[in-house]
Amino acid sequence: MRMMRRFFPSVVVVIVSCLIFPSAIYSYDLFFPTVSIVETPRDGGIREDIPKKYLERYTRWKADLLSTEFGRRQWEAYAKNSAFVLTIKISGDKGKGAGTDNFQWNSQGNFVGATITLGNQIDNGYPNPIYYPVLNSLSADQSSYLISGRILAATKLSHELGHVAQAATANRELIEKQSKLIPEYTSIFLKNGHNTRDKKLEKLVEEIGGTPIAIWESREYWSEVTAMKFLSERIKDEAFYCFVFNKIRNNVTTYAREYVDRFEPAAIAPCVK
Numbered sequence: 001m002r003m004m005r006r007f008f009p010s011v012v013v014v015i016v017s018c019l020i021f022p023s024a025i026y027s028y029d030l031f032f033p034t035v036s037i038v039e040t041p042r043d044g045g046i047r048e049d050i051p052k053k054y055l056e057r058y059t060r061w062k063a064d065l066l067s068t069e070f071g072r073r074q075w076e077a078y079a080k081n082s083a084f085v086l087t088i089k090i091s092g093d094k095g096k097g098a099g100t101d102n103f104q105w106n107s108q109g110n111f112v113g114a115t116i117t118l119g120n121q122i123d124n125g126y127p128n129p130i131y132y133p134v135l136n137s138l139s140a141d142q143s144s145y146l147i148s149g150r151i152l153a154a155t156k157l158s159h160e161l162g163h164v165a166q167a168a169t170a171n172r173e174l175i176e177k178q179s180k181l182i183p184e185y186t187s188i189f190l191k192n193g194h195n196t197r198d199k200k201l202e203k204l205v206e207e208i209g210g211t212p213i214a215i216w217e218s219r220e221y222w223s224e225v226t227a228m229k230f231l232s233e234r235i236k237d238e239a240f241y242c243f244v245f246n247k248i249r250n251n252v253t254t255y256a257r258e259y260v261d262r263f264e265p266a267a268i269a270p271c272v273k
Helices: 008-020 052-065 069-079 149-168 172-191 199-208 212-234 241-255 257-262
Strands: 035-037 045-049 085-091 098-105 111-119
Touching: 035 172, 045 069, 052 069, 052 149, 069 149, 069 212, 098 149, 098 172, 111 149, 149 212, 172 199, 172 212, 212 241, 212 257, 241 257
Parallel strands: 035 098, 045 085, 085 111
Antiparallel strands: 098 111
8 A cells, every 4th residue: 555655646647547437447337426416215125136147146246255154144134125226237338346335325324225226247356456355355366266256246345245234334415525525636636747745636635535446445445344344254265365464464464554553364365274
């Protein structure tokens, strides 16, 4: 992470480019969620909007998530909540990535809805280790281990469910303000020669609680912590457990030093089995 921050303006250019050109996003949306106020649902739960051509693979991914107690708890938190609607979709446009959007609150300030959109190929493709130290750890590299795509897909789904859980404890007005003002930040940044010390940008940073990249990366790291908890249970008896967790350790300590405290000791301690 420190290495990246030395070139902070260039990193912001990447983030901004993805905000402007969605097709350039490789694995995960860099958009900030939309916010709306709706009536409280009476028939909530999980609504699975899955095209027939993707249903078989989705069923496998979901079964892998539900094969763990942690994954079942994640799922049941919404499946049994009549006052909350979680919509899960699959889109070919997402490819190997996923995103969580369309956050909904009611007029009383209660979080009542969200939408997860999965790519149709989430059982392939590994995000970069800088912002996704857990998902990236499942890439086998040159090792002899063969890690199932079902595990990768289920871990990505767990990551997205983590975003929903984050939103439940978030400040709606702040998220709404961020979603509204970050495009303004982007526009100024592109016009001022990528000068992050611009007074207008500094004022916006105060209003939204950080730079766009700082806000975004914090959200992603929290969801990576969620993904790690799922993965820890899912692969605990696999021969590649230490391979994966030693890779998580390397990714976190190399790129995310200031977020180390979020991860459980197992993620940052050498693993030997």
